[in-house]
Amino acid sequence: MTEPQTVLIVDDEDDIRTIGAISLEQVGGLSVVMAASGEDGLAAARAEQPDLILLDMMMPGLDGLGTLAELRADPDTSGIPVIFMTAKAQSADIPRYIEAGAIGVIPKPFDPMRLPDAVRTLVDQFDST
């Protein structure tokens, strides 16, 4: 995959979705779709076919790992790269997230001025492997 064009942000926190969207759209020049739950995220991923998904780890209902498992199980969404966003990032947890199928982790709080670059770096690293 080259430069992502459309990014799906899945997060149950309205404010964080908004900040992520402003950052990616206005700082990064990307187009953004949003979903407020794991379930809505699955539907949006199928409908919008984004180039990348930023997925919150802790959500009520279907959480990040559960959503990722369903994305991977569906042939329509299994190829979309996923980056976890988490307030609980511990360096020792990261291999577990990668093993689950994420291409990287962005810890919260994040710097919105650097978020687009951080996302692009993770995608580049993923592409080169």
Added chain:
Amino acid sequence: MQRPPVPHCEAERIGSLYGTRLLDSEPEERFDRLTRIATAALGVPIALVSLVDTDREWFKSNVGLDAAEIGRDVSFCAHTILSSAALVVEDASLDPRFQDSPLVAGEHHIRFYAGFPLDDGYGNHLGTFSVMDREPRNWTDLDQAVLKEFADLAQLELTSDGLEASVRSAREGASRIDAILAAAADGIITIDEQGIIESVNPAAERIFGYSREELVGENVSLLMPSPFRENHDQYIQNYLDTGEAKIIGVGREAIGLTKDGKEFPIDLAIGVVETATGRLFTGIIRDITERKEVDRMKTDFVSLVSHELRTPLTSIRGSLGLLDGGVAGELDEQARSMVRLALDNCERLARLVDDILDVEKIEAGKLEYRMETVDLVDLLSQAVAGNEGLCVAHNVAFDLTPQIADVRVTADSDRLIQVVTNLLSNAARFSPPGATVEVSVLDGELGPRVEVTDHGPGIREEFRPRLFDKFAKDDAPDSRRKDGSGLGLNVCRGIIDDHGGRIGFETELGAGTTFFFELPTPTDSVQAPGHETAPDGAAAGCPHFTAAKDGSAENRRSP
């Protein structure tokens, strides 16, 4: 009159005497019978069973002498107890030891004395059986033999009484232990070498839900779930065969099984007692269900609070970051400086939340590490590069000068960077403007040693012992401006300890502080080709630094 000498082992003798509990006791027929018959048999007016106390001779039985006790210094018996033989004084008025004793010279008018010592069965002469007369006597062998018979009978009474006292005291001891076991909050179970339960206390009955009758005689594995149940006999056998105890003498957590089949966490401590019939194992069991629950709630709470704090922080930090980045339009200078202020404090709060979470995890032993072989100099370069912001913020420079090269350690690189970042941040905050913070790598006692040296004010002596404590902050008036959570060094110590290393500092007021940590050299240490380790551990060809005692660095070339 001569004062009687004190016997060898007097303290033990007195201890034994008090153990008989005969001193100052009521008269007893078993002794009185003997003294009564002795006077008749030997034709003497006085017969005594005496006990020699620290400063007196007290009469357990007394026929014919008008006194309950006499001073030890004037006592015949105090002399008799000095040997195992009889003491016979046929005419005390002629004996320099006794002639001016009040017993002899005074109203009692004693002239004759014959007595045998009585012992406690262990060679301590506690008292005597003796007879006295107010006239001098010619003491025959037959008289002596008769007196010996009486003394032997008194001896029997004395010793049997001691025996009874021992049995009584053992019984009292046992009932005291029973009372303690009954009152103990912890379950206490003893088993034999076959694992068969010999005794249980009420707490053990309560904890496991069985009655004493249901447990005694059963194998203790009844109280354990699989796989401990199946393996328990093997644990005991291993111990009996090898003497190697995995859990004897040390407490550990284990799982218990109640009568209803419920598993629950326990703290288990096992002791072993050698008895005449074999070894007994004593298990002390504490139900820690509640403690575990509290631990879990605490961990959940910290994790929840950390998440709940970080979520709004993400929004605040994000909004401020966008404002600062000019996304909502360019800010004027004053607005920008205010946004920066808010942003800095937001990051400080985020670090605090991270530190609290780390402290909790380290204390609970739940911080997970991703250990790998790490090139220490590379790692330091990364850490220094990643903290350039500190140089700008505090107007300092970082100077990384490794004195040894190709240093590999086994570590979690992210956690080690966290430690170095913390040390760099402290050094930068406490450096005067324009100063340089030096970072070096050299040979330490344990293995590679990293030093971070600042030229700040140094650490006050009063504060030094608390430096690594949680929330440690120097409360001196001029230290307050150096904002920090007071958790950073505590976290650093936890991480370095968990790596098997050590962390410390050297400081001099007005000159600066060097923080250092050492990590153990990995056993399968990989050295880069062409950089074989020199005999003193320095990499060949590298300039080598050693820290001088005053903390300043001293340059010397390695051979």
